[in-house]
Amino acid sequence: MRRSLICGAAGLLAAFLLWxxxxxxxxxxxxxxxxxxxxxxxxxxxxGKAAFGLASLAVxxxxxxxxxxxxxxxxxxxxxxxxEACVAEQGLAVVKRLxxxxxxxxxxxxxxxxxxxxxxxxxxxxxxxxxDTGLQLLFFTDIATKxxxxxxxxxxxxxxxxxxxxxxxxxxxxxxxxxDFKTVMVSYESDFAHSAATWNIALKPAxxxxxxxxxxxxxxxxxxxxxxxxxxxxLRKANADIYFSLTHTPSTCPSLRELxxxxxxxxIVVGITSLAGTEVLQQCPDVAEGVIAxxxxxxxxxxxxxxxxxAWERYKADSNIHSVPxxxxxxxxxxxxEKAGIKNTEESLLSDRRKVxxxxxTVGTFQGVVGKITMRPEDDPVKPRDVxxxxxxVQIRSAKWDIFWVPDxxxxx
Amino acid sequence: xxxxxxxxxxxxxxxMLGLSVYLVAISGQMSFGQQGFFALGAYLAGLSTALxxxxxxxxxxxxxxxxxxxxxxxxxxxxRVRGLYLAIxxxxxxxxxxxxxxxxxxTRRIGDRVVGPNASxxxxxxxxxxxxxxxxxxYLGIILLALVVVVILFYFLERSKLGAKxxxxxxxxxxxxxxxxxxxxxxxxxxxxxxxxxxLAGGLFIHYSSYIDHDMVALPLAIASVTYPIFGGLGxxxxxxxxxxxxxxxxxxxxxxxxxxxxxxxALIILTMLFRPxxxxxxxxxxRVKGWLPLRAARRPAPAP
Numbered sequence: 001m002r003r004s005l006i007c008g009a010a011g012l013l014a015a016f017l018l019w020x021x022x023x024x025x026x027x028x029x030x031x032x033x034x035x036x037x038x039x040x041x042x043x044x045x046x047x048g049k050a051a052f053g054l055a056s057l058a059v060x061x062x063x064x065x066x067x068x069x070x071x072x073x074x075x076x077x078x079x080x081x082x083x084e085a086c087v088a089e090q091g092l093a094v095v096k097r098l099x100x101x102x103x104x105x106x107x108x109x110x111x112x113x114x115x116x117x118x119x120x121x122x123x124x125x126x127x128x129x130x131x132d133t134g135l136q137l138l139f140f141t142d143i144a145t146k147x148x149x150x151x152x153x154x155x156x157x158x159x160x161x162x163x164x165x166x167x168x169x170x171x172x173x174x175x176x177x178x179x180d181f182k183t184v185m186v187s188y189e190s191d192f193a194h195s196a197a198t199w200n201i202a203l204k205p206a207x208x209x210x211x212x213x214x215x216x217x218x219x220x221x222x223x224x225x226x227x228x229x230x231x232x233x234x235l236r237k238a239n240a241d242i243y244f245s246l247t248h249t250p251s252t253c254p255s256l257r258e259l260x261x262x263x264x265x266x267x268i269v270v271g272i273t274s275l276a277g278t279e280v281l282q283q284c285p286d287v288a289e290g291v292i293a294x295x296x297x298x299x300x301x302x303x304x305x306x307x308x309x310x311a312w313e314r315y316k317a318d319s320n321i322h323s324v325p326x327x328x329x330x331x332x333x334x335x336x337x338e339k340a341g342i343k344n345t346e347e348s349l350l351s352d353r354r355k356v357x358x359x360x361x362t363v364g365t366f367q368g369v370v371g372k373i374t375m376r377p378e379d380d381p382v383k384p385r386d387v388x389x390x391x392x393x394v395q396i397r398s399a400k401w402d403i404f405w406v407p408d409x410x411x412x413x
Numbered sequence: 414x415x416x417x418x419x420x421x422x423x424x425x426x427x428x429m430l431g432l433s434v435y436l437v438a439i440s441g442q443m444s445f446g447q448q449g450f451f452a453l454g455a456y457l458a459g460l461s462t463a464l465x466x467x468x469x470x471x472x473x474x475x476x477x478x479x480x481x482x483x484x485x486x487x488x489x490x491x492x493r494v495r496g497l498y499l500a501i502x503x504x505x506x507x508x509x510x511x512x513x514x515x516x517x518x519x520t521r522r523i524g525d526r527v528v529g530p531n532a533s534x535x536x537x538x539x540x541x542x543x544x545x546x547x548x549x550x551x552y553l554g555i556i557l558l559a560l561v562v563v564v565i566l567f568y569f570l571e572r573s574k575l576g577a578k579x580x581x582x583x584x585x586x587x588x589x590x591x592x593x594x595x596x597x598x599x600x601x602x603x604x605x606x607x608x609x610x611x612x613l614a615g616g617l618f619i620h621y622s623s624y625i626d627h628d629m630v631a632l633p634l635a636i637a638s639v640t641y642p643i644f645g646g647l648g649x650x651x652x653x654x655x656x657x658x659x660x661x662x663x664x665x666x667x668x669x670x671x672x673x674x675x676x677x678x679x680a681l682i683i684l685t686m687l688f689r690p691x692x693x694x695x696x697x698x699x700x701r702v703k704g705w706l707p708l709r710a711a712r713r714p715a716p717a718p
Contacts, residue, residue, distance in 0.1 A: 041672040083671050088629050089423055092622055093665060096419040096549075114628055117535060121623030122543065131546040135415075152537070190515060191628045196533040 031078040032070060032337060032344055034059075034330070035104030037094045037119075038111040038143065040083035043224060043250060046279050046318070048111045051142050051326040052081050053317020055108055057310055058330035068334050070344050077334070080104055084115050091115035092122065099137045103349055105342070106138035106333065106356060108326050113146035113193040116156075123153035127354075136350060138357045140333060142325035145273065146193050147201045150385040157360055157385040159325040159373065161273045163202040166294040166391055170270055171206040171213065173393070173405070174242060181241035181267055184213045187231065187255065188246040189223040196220075198246045198272055216240050223251050232258040239264075245291070246272045253284035260287050268292065276394050276401060277320030285399035292395045292404050297324045297370055300392070300403055300410065304369050328368045336360055361385070371410060418549045422621050424661045425556035429563055429614035430634075431641025431653030436567070436607040438642055440600050441583035442495065445635045446487075446503030447611040449510035450480040452630035454612025455619040456514060456530060462541040462620065463528050464521055469541055469620065473559075476616035477609045484608020488601040507635055515627040535626030539619050556617050563610055567650040570606075579603055611638075644685055646692030648699040655694055 036055055038048030059077045062068060067076040080102040084091040091110055098104050110116045124134035134153065141149070141158040150156045174181060184207065189195035199218070207213050217238030219231035232255065235243070243259075243266035245252055252275060269291045271280075276295035280288050297320060299305040307327060308319035317323060336359045342352035365374045371390040378384050395404035430451060437444040454476035461472030491502045514536075520529035523538075530536045542552050570576045578599045581589040590596050619625045637660070645656025663681070667674035689695060 041675065045672070083668055087633070088622060088624075090664065090668075093416070093419045093423060094668070096416040100415040114535075114626065117537065117626070118622040118624040121537060121540065125540065125543065132543055133546055133548050134540075134543045190533060191631070193533070193535065193626065193628070200533070 030073075031076050032068065032342075033078050033080055033102060033104045034333070035098040035102055035107035035109075036079060036081040036326070037084045037091065037098060037107060037109040037115075038081065039086040039115075040081070042085045042087075044086040044112055046249075046277075047143055047274070047320075047322050048083070048086075048109075050277070050311075050318040050320060050323035051109065051111065053315030054307075054311050054319065054323040054327040055079060055081075055142075055330050056315055057307070057317070058327045060314070062330070062334050068338050070337065070342060075344070077330070084110055084112070086112040086115060088115055088118045091119050095119045095122070095135065095137065099135055103346065104137075105337065105344075105349070105352055106140055108140060108142055108329055109144070110139075110141065111143040111322075113144045113149060113197070116141065116144035116146070116149050117152075117193070120149055120152035120156045123155045125153055127154050136353060138353050138360070140329045140360065142329055143322040144194075145322070146197045148383070150383065154361075154378065154385070155357060157375070159329050159368075159387050159389075161294075161296055161321060162383070162386065162388060163198055163273060163294075164205065165388070166273060167198070167202040168206040168209065169391055170294055170393070171203070171210050174268065174270075175210055175212040178241075178268070179212075182213055183216045183238070183240035184242045184244065185217040185219075185235050185238045185240035185266070186215065186244045186246060187219045187221070187235070189248065189251060190220040192223040192248060194274070195223065195246050195248065195272060199244075203244055203246065213242065221247075221251060221255070223248055225251055226254055228255040228258040229262075231255070232262050232264060235259065236262045236264045241267045243269045245269055245275075248272065248274055249277075249279045249283060252280065253287065256284060256287040256291075270294075273321055277322070278318045281396065281399055281401070285396065288396050289399070290396060292393055295321045295392050295394050296368075296389050297321050298392050298394050298401060298403060300406060301370055307369050324369050328366075328373065332363070332366050333360075336363070415549055418553050420661065420665055422549070422553050422556050424657050425553070425560045426614050426618050426621065427637065427641065427661055428560055428654050428657035429610055429617070430638040431645065431657045432563055432567060432650060433607040433611040433614065434638050435642040435647065435650060435653045436570075436579075436603050436610065438647055439583055440579045440603040441586065442492065442600065442604070443500050443639065444503040444604070444607070445500050445639060446505070446507035447607065447638050448630045448634040449503075449507035450484055450608040450611035451615035451618070451634065451638075452507075452510050452514060452625070452627075453483055454480045454615030455625050455630070456517075456536060456615075457612070458616030459536055459539040459619040459625065460519070460529065463536075463539045464519075464523075469555075472541075473613060473616040476612045478612075480612025480615070481605050481609035485601065485605040487608075488604035489597075492597065492600045492604060504632075504635060507630070511627045511630050514630070533627070535624055536619070537624050539623050539625075542620050543623065552621060556621070559613060559617060563613070564650065564654070566606075571650060575599070575602070640682065642692065644682055644692055646689070646694030646698070648691060648694045648696040652692050652694040656692070659693075 038051050039045050040048045059079045063076045067074050082094040084094045098107050124132050124136050139156045145160045150158045188199040271291050271293040276293040299308045311317040311319050340355040340359050361378050363375045373387050373389040393405040394401045433447045457479045458472040458476035461467040461475050517530045518532050520527050520531050526538050528538045578594050582599050586596050641656030642653040646652030
């Protein structure tokens with residue numbers, strides 16, 4: 001009896017473990033399935049939940065307007081989102097789930113560059129190469145920002161910030177506007193791919209290129225560290241004019257508090273692109289006052305304000321540099337899916353993905369929430385399938401993000 | 414199907430990592446540094462195929478040999494301490510390896526790609542299996558074959574004199590040395606073989622994921638690798654296998670619960686520790702199951718009159 005009970009319990013446990021959540025068989029009845037993989041749990045979930053909220057808002061808007069037309073039939077969009085938890089191995093499982101269980105046409109995300117690396121690395125490297133067993137799933141990424149990720153596969157496209165370009169502009173701007181500020185100190189997170197790459201690939205080459213600033217101190221820490229005394233002491237001794245804090249909010253806030261405690265007062269503080277969201281305003285508006293961040297999004301146009309308000313109202317989702325691209329991507333893809341002539345059946349899924357991919361590769365310029373966005377072509381030697389978009393500089397003033405600098409054509413809005 | 418193949422691949426690799434910790438544990442030690450050997454195996458095997466153009470098999474063997482050799486070197490000084498001190502010493506070793514790979518640059522341009530460990534940028538383009546037309550299902554077969562080889566090794570080890578010596582050292586080091594067991598040699602042997610197994614897991618992992626960086630071999634991997642044998646049980650090598658299946662499976666099946674799954678995961682481990690402190694497959698269960706087996710029952714000597 002007891003043996004049967006143990007065997008029964010083991011069987012039930014095995015069945016439970018192997019059950020892939022709430023996935024159902026592909027039906028294709030009245031919906032086009034799109035996917036998204038973001039960090040919806042763990043320390044990076046702030047970004048993932050925001051992107052999920054903005055993508056959901058775009059899906060809602062499309063469906064409320066009647067959906068999209070595929071093969072002469074009006075169908076709705078269905079968003080299948082999965083939690084990659086910012087863990088590479090989980091991302092490797094999730095991508096297979098989206099591709100083969102959820103059977104999505106394309107996927108948004110991943111959120112973390114450290115997940116995007118192996119996920120994009122396992123995609124097909126050359127189109128039409130039959131000997132390449134890499135996965136054929138189209139990604140249109142919104143968050144993973146590390147430079148060069150889209151180069152990994154022709155199936156990877158990104159609507160993410162061009163950080164080398166952004167920091168080049170920042171360095172040039174500081175050189176022109178504050179020529180007397182010559183010394184620079186930097187902090188970055190050694191264990192966070194995005195942060196380390198922002199220093200090594202974006203800011204450092206820009207400083208070397210413009211030959212104006214002298215880097216007097218570079219410190220690093222881990223992104224979930226909570227003690228920064230030693231590093232800030234080195235920054236205090238360096239006493240530079242400009243401080244580039246290339247860290248994410250979890251370590252930016254406590255490190256800025258330590259800077260205040262040790263009375264380190266750089267004349268200008270420039271943050272990482274990811275800082276330009278509400279998380280920093282919730283966690284440390286006092287010490288972050290005056291920090292400048294390069295961004296591609298701020299609610300500076302009527303449409304941008306409307307999107308930000310709706311996303312917050314419906315999903316409590318923060319509209320920021322990483323989440324708004326998810327919204328833009330869904331709206332762009334809706335038009336492409338309609339144009340691509342997909343069949344939207346289980347049998348046609350691979351060829352449907354390819355049709356949409358090929359169309360996305362030729363998209364050129366499209367309308368974003370703030371301004372025009374240009375997708376670089378596939379043969380671009382530097383960053384194929386990445387975008388160029390308007391750069392803004394935003395600054396925390398009175399516990400709110402405010403405009404510090406915008407291009408002239410956006411001022412008219 | 415490919416989703417289950419992916420889960421199976423991750424389970425296979427993590428089961429090897431769990432077995433690696435298990436082998437150290439059955440000699441009475443606890444290592445929090447197996448991720449260091451995993452990283453060594455991964456980087457070496459990755460370099461071998463992606464940069465040096467070796468076949469997968471010698472690449473994996475090289476990873477195993479180097480990890481085992483480093484295990485042997487580390488084992489002698491590390492195993493002079495025990496318990497919590499050993500846990501910290503081995504974790505320190507894991508961190509040294511991780512930080513070394515955070516700073517190592519050894520790259521070469523192949524076509525339009527920069528291949529090789531590139532410090533914090535990580536080690537990209539280890540695409541041996543994808544470029545050679547090996548399907549995920551075939552690669553799962555390779556992983557499972559490697560796991561079967563390791564399991565057979567453990568099966569015979571547990572039934573050998575050496576296995577008995579490992580268990581004896583776990584039970585009581587002083588008593589073991591008094592009956593003539595060279596305790597240091599036995600522990601270092603276990604540590605070396607365990608390092609090789611972790612290196613094999615690392616080599617298989619990098620070819621599966623095509624990428625590795627220092628952050629993927631940090632504390633969370635150390636905790637996961639220790640959790641498999643602790644949760645699954647230390648009574649038999651089946652324990653870490655069960656632990657890997659259950660915990661990786663749980664991670665996947667509860668994915669839709671997002672943050673809540675971490676609570677469930679934690680609660681399950683606490684409950685297991687409360688009710689089965691030696692894990693699910695503990696020594697008592699092993700004895701009971703052996704009693705169920707008809708062959709064993711037939712061989713069992715008749716009770717004394």
